[in-house]
Amino acid sequence: MPPADTPDVPANVQSARTLFDVLECVKEGQGKTVSEVSAELDYARSTVHRHLRTLEDLEYIVHRGEGYHLGLRFLDFGMNARDNYAGYDLIRQKVAEIAETTGERCQFFVEEHEDAVYLARSVGENAVQTDPGIGSRIPLYAASAGKAILAEFSEQKLSDYIEHVTFEQLTTKTITDPDVLREELAQIRERGYSFNRQETLCGTHAVGVAVTDADGRPIGGLSVTGPSHRLKGEHFENELPDLLLGAANELELNIAFS
Amino acid sequence: MPPADTPDVPANVQSARTLFDVLECVKEGQGKTVSEVSAELDYARSTVHRHLRTLEDLEYIVHRGEGYHLGLRFLDFGMNARDNYAGYDLIRQKVAEIAETTGERCQFFVEEHEDAVYLARSVGENAVQTDPGIGSRIPLYAASAGKAILAEFSEQKLSDYIEHVTFEQLTTKTITDPDVLREELAQIRERGYSFNRQETLCGTHAVGVAVTDADGRPIGGLSVTGPSHRLKGEHFENELPDLLLGAANELELNIAFS
DNA sequence: AAATATGTTCGATATCATCGGACACCTACA
DNA sequence: TGTAGGTGTCCGATGATATCGAACATATTT
Numbered sequence: 048m049p050p051a052d053t054p055d056v057p058a059n060v061q062s063a064r065t066l067f068d069v070l071e072c073v074k075e076g077q078g079k080t081v082s083e084v085s086a087e088l089d090y091a092r093s094t095v096h097r098h099l100r101t102l103e104d105l106e107y108i109v110h111r112g113e114g115y116h117l118g119l120r121f122l123d124f125g126m127n128a129r130d131n132y133a134g135y136d137l138i139r140q141k142v143a144e145i146a147e148t149t150g151e152r153c154q155f156f157v158e159e160h161e162d163a164v165y166l167a168r169s170v171g172e173n174a175v176q177t178d179p180g181i182g183s184r185i186p187l188y189a190a191s192a193g194k195a196i197l198a199e200f201s202e203q204k205l206s207d208y209i210e211h212v213t214f215e216q217l218t219t220k221t222i223t224d225p226d227v228l229r230e231e232l233a234q235i236r237e238r239g240y241s242f243n244r245q246e247t248l249c250g251t252h253a254v255g256v257a258v259t260d261a262d263g264r265p266i267g268g269l270s271v272t273g274p275s276h277r278l279k280g281e282h283f284e285n286e287l288p289d290l291l292l293g294a295a296n297e298l299e300l301n302i303a304f305s
Numbered sequence: 306m307p308p309a310d311t312p313d314v315p316a317n318v319q320s321a322r323t324l325f326d327v328l329e330c331v332k333e334g335q336g337k338t339v340s341e342v343s344a345e346l347d348y349a350r351s352t353v354h355r356h357l358r359t360l361e362d363l364e365y366i367v368h369r370g371e372g373y374h375l376g377l378r379f380l381d382f383g384m385n386a387r388d389n390y391a392g393y394d395l396i397r398q399k400v401a402e403i404a405e406t407t408g409e410r411c412q413f414f415v416e417e418h419e420d421a422v423y424l425a426r427s428v429g430e431n432a433v434q435t436d437p438g439i440g441s442r443i444p445l446y447a448a449s450a451g452k453a454i455l456a457e458f459s460e461q462k463l464s465d466y467i468e469h470v471t472f473e474q475l476t477t478k479t480i481t482d483p484d485v486l487r488e489e490l491a492q493i494r495e496r497g498y499s500f501n502r503q504e505t506l507c508g509t510h511a512v513g514v515a516v517t518d519a520d521g522r523p524i525g526g527l528s529v530t531g532p533s534h535r536l537k538g539e540h541f542e543n544e545l546p547d548l549l550l551g552a553a554n555e556l557e558l559n560i561a562f563s
Numbered sequence: 564a565a566a567t568a569t570g571t572t573c574g575a576t577a578t579c580a581t582c583g584g585a586c587a588c589c590t591a592c593a
Numbered sequence: 594t595g596t597a598g599g600t601g602t603c604c605g606a607t608g609a610t611a612t613c614g615a616a617c618a619t620a621t622t623t
Binding site for chain 2: 109
Binding site for chain 4: 318319320338339340350351354358
């Protein structure tokens, strides 16, 4: 067999994997006990116990009530990771602004480890309810902003991406064919913006644009999402793209000068 | 020497400490290189390199530009940890509401590993700028909401706390004497709310109350902070406490029935 | 009271995390 | 051009340790 996949990268800290397996498991369903985690991950109870105790001693998890919960130090980590993105404040403001003027959901994604990650989000209707789902991930090829980001990738990066990624069928419309994706990206490059017609979620449309830095490399992607019966026709195909292109342009300028 | 402090808890996953040392270091000043982290932590370059590579392979950190940055998976962790607190939405709303009506900063703390951690915060003036500093920590004895929480501790828990904690002098007014603290807590218990007169930061006053669950155990603490020249007299000593007590009561009811 | 499940501790063993050293690469700077 | 200092990366040896299974304690249930 060829060394196709490098199944286990050599010279890694093995216990780190165990540790994060445990953490992810605790994250998944908070309040889990030692035995539950042990059963789910197929590690010896004593091993899980050791890790959980270590994590608690180091104050990264908490033993509240019956089971274990992620500690708030991760909130600190997360805020740091978020604020570390140049222009985050500007991005957040712009996202809220677009959500308000359009009355639809607006979000900003960044690319990380070949995934699209929500960095900011706002839901229009009530300005209070902001940032739902921040930090969660979806495949780049299945998000309008994600496709807009992919369209800005160099040929080299794109080839790498297409080779590594495993396409998942989120809906019947999700792009799962490399050639179709390349074709779509070419169109996006030409137009300057991307559409998403029920490729992420049935009944949901979206428009997306890439936001690039001074050197033209993508910082992230901005998109507006809404029900397909509302996002259609002229509004969907012209007005929203124009709005987003303007917003992206403004963002790019502001970020460059901050 | 007596086994007073249990300096190193036995049977812990040692490499976890190294791992989190590295992570904290990367968090501290984002964009650090292998050598910088190695020098700062006094681990061999190869060791740091190994950990960083592992963390990158597992997609918890990112190699952007010159150095390493915390990955956005921690944002996901953090949001999970935050949302895991029962009634977080209600808390956030209430905090925003209080900030708006008072025009001062309002925040909600929870206790975790004997620290007060910001769970929600709002700054009054512009409702957009919300949640600054979420996830950061201050000593319980040095925050008004923290003292309110301490006042609800059982004698057992309080004794443990006072024994473990190392008092730090944040300002000249910070309480650093166990007896003074106990005295203060007794007063708070009697009154039902706590004051903070420049004990955290010079020129800053605050009022705090505890929020308890159905069983009377503290969920967290609610407080209003502002410049000492504005928070004084009748307003500070009566109006704000009343407002906060009402808010806490309302919160307690809403959380109990959610 | 027996029985099941769960948290916790312990001992043995093979694994592995750590370190220091070596190499390759890059940038200055002479 | 060549040397010197810095950095990222790889490697080998060794002492430390993460893992497992078993055993014990405790709690809850039957």
